[in-house]
Amino acid sequence: MPVNAPMEYYKAEERFKSAKSKEDKIAALEEMIRLLPRHHGSENAHAQLTARLAKLKKESEKKGARRMGIKKEGDAQVCIMGLANAGKSTLLSKLTEAKPKISATPYTTTKPEIGMMDYRGVKVQLVEIPSTFDPEYMSIARGSDAIAIVANSDKEREIIESVLKNNYIRQKRVHVEPEESQSMLKEKLWGMLGLMVVYTKGKDKRLSPMALDLGSTVKDFAERIHKDFIANFRFARIARRGRMIQAGLSYKLQDGDAVELHLK
Numbered sequence: 001m002p003v004n005a006p007m008e009y010y011k012a013e014e015r016f017k018s019a020k021s022k023e024d025k026i027a028a029l030e031e032m033i034r035l036l037p038r039h040h041g042s043e044n045a046h047a048q049l050t051a052r053l054a055k056l057k058k059e060s061e062k063k064g065a066r067r068m069g070i071k072k073e074g075d076a077q078v079c080i081m082g083l084a085n086a087g088k089s090t091l092l093s094k095l096t097e098a099k100p101k102i103s104a105t106p107y108t109t110t111k112p113e114i115g116m117m118d119y120r121g122v123k124v125q126l127v128e129i130p131s132t133f134d135p136e137y138m139s140i141a142r143g144s145d146a147i148a149i150v151a152n153s154d155k156e157r158e159i160i161e162s163v164l165k166n167n168y169i170r171q172k173r174v175h176v177e178p179e180e181s182q183s184m185l186k187e188k189l190w191g192m193l194g195l196m197v198v199y200t201k202g203k204d205k206r207l208s209p210m211a212l213d214l215g216s217t218v219k220d221f222a223e224r225i226h227k228d229f230i231a232n233f234r235f236a237r238i239a240r241r242g243r244m245i246q247a248g249l250s251y252k253l254q255d256g257d258a259v260e261l262h263l264k
Ligand SMILES: Nc1nc2c(ncn2[C@@H]2O[C@H](COP(=O)(O)OP(=O)(O)O)[C@@H](O)[C@H]2O)c(=O)[nH]1
Pocket: 082, 083, 084, 085, 086, 087, 088, 089, 090, 091, 101, 102, 103, 104, 105, 106, 107, 108, 109, 177, 178, 179
């Protein structure tokens, strides 16, 4: 039994036990895995749950149920949801290079549409799911890092919120209208991901952007570049708003920092 699991974990476990269909079992299990605290003492429980999930997914595929996983690419994944004709495809085409079919005919999008949004050089994958809210699409929403709800009225919002609730989807969410400016939309989507952009300064002095969780340290940064860098670390030089800072591994980075690692 996992240590320090939140109340919601046990609720999901109850749902798992009482679920009648494989899809409901999978949904509850995915929720349990998401809620399980990750620490040394929970590794076993985590392994058991993921093994169980894999088995269930395999069985449900055998049964012929269509499941659609979307391979995560980029630094984060945002799921675009809304009612038919809300403007989901319009939003996707406004923020990415994707060219989804945009049409006044409801339910034009019959499979997930994917595009990559650039945000100050880092990549956020956007996935538009069809408004039929099939279990496999709900699974995509549950696996995403955040949800953008396209709604043109309070009523539409409420409907989507209840779809999310009924499917135990608790991801962070933001409400958007496709008519907002592109930069405003990007800021809104990025803002809910809890990430920052930090620039790595290589030997050739070129800066390349990297997405890190807010609150990350120099150590987190160094590990992402190369696992050997921690052992060989001497100090980091950080350019922050025109100032140079010399820092150790535990130093907290801020959005916009440019970091140069100095190794032994
Ligand atoms: N006036 C207006 N029309 C929109 C807006 N967004 C979408 N539309 C129109 O609504 C229809 C459906 O748009 P689409 O993006 O395909 O919606 P989806 O079904 O949610 O993907 C199309 O005819 C769009 O041109 C918007 O913000 N304002």
